[in-house]
Amino acid sequence: MGVQFGDFIPKRQISLDDLKGKKVAIDGMNALYQFLTSIRLKDGSPLKNKKGEITSAYNGIFYKTIHLLENDITPIWVFDGEPPKLKEKTRKMRRHMKEQAEEKMKEAMKKENLDEVAKFAKRASYLTPKIVDNCKYLLGLMGIPYVNAPSEGEAQASYMAKKGDVWAVVSQDYDSLLYGAPRVVRNLTTTKEMPELINLDDVLEELRISLDDLIDIAILMGTDYNPGGVKGIGFKRAYELVKSGVAKDVLKKEVENYEEIRKIFKEPKITDEYSVNLRLPNKEGIIKFLVDENDFNYERVKKHVDRLYTLIANKTKQKTLDAWFK
């Protein structure tokens, strides 16, 4: 979820061509969850292997990664580590929402309302640690870099973008802006809408505020670390409070742990232990994992694995060539 900046900040439609030749850090959990909820059959059930284990996320990782490479975009997948203590309330709420969705799905099944069943099945779905581990394993086999963040994945991805190791952070959430990501790309891991780019400097310039102000607006509205924010305050009120210079007073009075929340955005736990370089894929390993262990179609996987190998081999070759002429 994250902060609800939605319609209040400037963004522009882009195409995959605008990302050509660039590396991007993908908010892994965010993307995996999208795959899990969207890669489904008509009845709302996810893809499964013969053992009944959900494989939608593997499908998404595999095909989306190849599709991005095909467009000369290099994804670096960034996964969450240990959540900040202050996130506990949000996590409990989310668990509760899932349980409620589970109940509603059962009711819809009794009523044989198939649309409702599908809707609540999506809402009740969650990523298991095993699914996430297997996604990392698959990325490893594919030769695609991934990063285990010490804490929030978006904080780590934003750090990598700030350093210039990647051009942008890919996420549906706006929180990366609060971590100082210079660019955030939305709708890259979905197909319903066109990709859009949010430029942090443009946001701050258009609103005539600082990043600290933006963080204050977010905390007033509510973040994962103070869900709900200050009662009755949405973007417009928060913006007015910041512009009139009284935001700090309200925050200090109304938001428990204000300074600590601010610190999560300003000084997040991050690591320099990562690589953003592609490696040649392990073709046999991918086929063993997807086909033998997860019942993907051999012909289909084989075709894509060969394509993946060619793409990465060419990219590596090009890089060596570039270095030669530099």
Next chain:
DNA sequence: CACCAGTA
């Protein structure tokens, strides 16, 4: 999510 066959 992307693929692919069937369609116009």
Next chain:
DNA sequence: TACTGGTGG
């Protein structure tokens, strides 16, 4: 050739 809806696991 471009589109779209059913399928994959």
